[in-house]
Amino acid sequence: MANSDDARGLIPRYMDNGQPLPDLVKLRSTTATAVFEGDLIKIGSNGRHIAITDDADNPTHIAREYVASTEASDTLFDAMPLNASLVCEIQVDDATLADATSNGAYFDVINESTGSTTSGMSQMELDGDASAEDTFELIGLVNRPDNAWGLNAKVYVKVRVNANAQVIATT
Numbered sequence: 088m089a090n091s092d093d094a095r096g097l098i099p100r101y102m103d104n105g106q107p108l109p110d111l112v113k114l115r116s117t118t119a120t121a122v123f124e125g126d127l128i129k130i131g132s133n134g135r136h137i138a139i140t141d142d143a144d145n146p147t148h149i150a151r152e153y154v155a156s157t158e159a160s161d162t163l164f165d166a167m168p169l170n171a172s173l174v175c176e177i178q179v180d181d182a183t184l185a186d187a188t189s190n191g192a193y194f195d196v197i198n199e200s201t202g203s204t205t206s207g208m209s210q211m212e213l214d215g216d217a218s219a220e221d222t223f224e225l226i227g228l229v230n231r232p233d234n235a236w237g238l239n240a241k242v243y244v245k246v247r248v249n250a251n252a253q254v255i256a257t258t
Contacts, residue, residue: 090239096125096202096209097149097175103226103245104172111151111165121156123202125149125209128166135161138209140198146222149175153207169246176229182238183215187228193221193247213244222247 099108116122117135126138127146139146148166167173180197197214213223226243228234234241 090234090237090241092178092239094178094180094208094210094212096123096211097127097177097196097244098125099149099151099167099173100176100243101174102172103174106172109168109170109173111167112148113163114148114166116154116158116162116164117160121202121204122150122154122164123209124151124153124207126202126211127169127196136164136166138198139196150209153202155204171246174226174243174245176241177211177213177223177244179215179238179240179242180212181215184225184236184240184242186236189217189225190227192217192225194218194223194225194244195221196223213242 102108114128114136117131117133117137120137122128122138128136128148128150129139129144129146131137146169148168151165151167154162154164194217195214196211198211200210202209223244224247226245228236229241229243
């Protein structure tokens with residue numbers, strides 16, 4: 088059975104230290120671009136929060152709601168802070184992850200298209216090309232009957248942070 092192509096960005100699932108998921112925080116958006124639920128968020132040049140646009144961006148949060156680009160400047164939206172214990176679900180963009188041998192390797196996200204204005208969901212996916220400098224560690228395959236290694240696999244990832252508790256982004 089082929090995996091369904093249903094990119095939804097990053098979906099926080101659990102904390103690997105057994106703690107509850109972090110509380111959501113309110114961030115201020117800009118009207119320059121929409122923010123989609125599941126997008127990785129960074130601080131933009133104007134101090135407002137926007138979705139990352141490049142794998143070298145340093146994300147700080149995951150958007151937990153949709154804000155249209157037409158909404159008023161400084162619209163508040165819910166977001167979840169990234170930290171080293173947060174485990175998220177995400178879809179893989181291609182078929183390069185064929186089995187569990189990639190568990191423990193590092194990957195980045197890729198945004199092949201803008202999110203859906205109909206559903207409000209992100210289209211960010213895990214880039215199947217691993218690199219030692221990438222932001223997310225692959226934990227494993229989401230275990231459910233409609234999911235298997237290969238194209239559009241849904242996997243668990245964990246954000247990688249450095250000694251200063253900053254998220255590591257590709258350089």
